[in-house]
Every structure is written in structure tokens, then in C-alpha cells.
Amino acid sequence: MATGATVVRLAAAITLAWxxxxxxxxxxxxxxxxxxxxxxxxxxxxxxxxxxEPPEGAVLKGGFYVAHPTLAPQREVILRRSGATADWQVCIAGTCHSMAELVPPDADPVTLTICE
Structure with a gap:
């Protein structure tokens, strides 16, 4: 995850929640x-x-519509932060952190990319 000069290395699998x-x-x-x-x-x-709206093909499980999209691999994912809403949550192995705990609170946008 990167924003400006700040780079944060995350696990190979994360959950973004909002x-x-x-x-x-x-x-x-x-x-x-x-x-x-x-x-x-x-x-x-x-x-x-x-x-x-739930994605096409979603199935209701435990109060959530669950889907497995067929999106092509992304080179980057750009996350915007308006400050007008609650911040993104970044979860790794079931432990979640507000994005403001990982990057400066006013950082916008934040880009997810593969670390080389």
C-alpha cells in the first residue's frame, strides 16, 4: 500500500472493508x-x-450477499478517502486496522500494488 512517500507492506491476502x-x-x-x-x-x-447492489451471482449467507467476481488481475487498486465518511478498514488474518493507523490520516489517494 502506498501514498506519496509512505509505503506499507501488507500480507499477501487482505480484506478491505467499509x-x-x-x-x-x-x-x-x-x-x-x-x-x-x-x-x-x-x-x-x-x-x-x-x-x-450485490454483485451478479451473489448468494445470501449469514446476512451477507457473497460473490466471487471474475475480475481480471489488477496492476493497482486506488482507494479514495474523502474524510466525510468512516475510513477504510484493512484486515489481515482477522485483525483489522483503520487505514489511518497505517498511512497518514490525510493521505488521498492510497494505492494498493504488488511489492517488488
Whole structure:
């Protein structure tokens, strides 16, 4: 994860989580670092509405719509932080941290890339 001169090395598998500012529904994405790029392995959406529609093929499990998108590997994933909503949560092996714990609180955008 990088922003400006700040680089934070993360595990090869992370979960990005956030709460929709209007709908107040949780959204979670599992990302894996591979030799081809960043792969989106699974998406979980709690409920639907206000732009939080579950991905195509999602199945309801434990209150979340769960899907396994077929997105091509990504060279980078750019995360924006407006300050008007709760910060991103970055979870590794079940332990979550606010993005502000990892990079400066005013850093925007933050880019996820594969570390060489």
C-alpha cells in the first residue's frame, strides 16, 4: 500500500472493508497478491440499496450477499478517502486496522500494488 512517500507492506491476502455512508451497510472485499497482479477473490455485501447492489451471482449467507467476481488481475487498486465518511478498514488474518493507523490520516489517494 502506498501514498506519496509512505509505503506499507501488507500480507499477501487482505480484506478491505467499509460501511456505506448512506445505506450504513457493510461491504468487504478479499484481495490476494499473485504473480499476475491483485486478484479480487470474494465480495461480501450486507444488504442492498443506495448503490450497494450485490454483485451478479451473489448468494445470501449469514446476512451477507457473497460473490466471487471474475475480475481480471489488477496492476493497482486506488482507494479514495474523502474524510466525510468512516475510513477504510484493512484486515489481515482477522485483525483489522483503520487505514489511518497505517498511512497518514490525510493521505488521498492510497494505492494498493504488488511489492517488488
Amino acid at each position: 460501511t456505506h455512508s448512506v445505506q450504513k451497510s457493510a461491504w468487504q472485499e478479499d484481495w490476494r497478491a499473485t504473480s499476475d497482479g491483485l486478484m479480487l477473490a470474494e465480495v461480501r455485501v450486507q444488504g442492498s440499496g443506495a448503490g450497494m
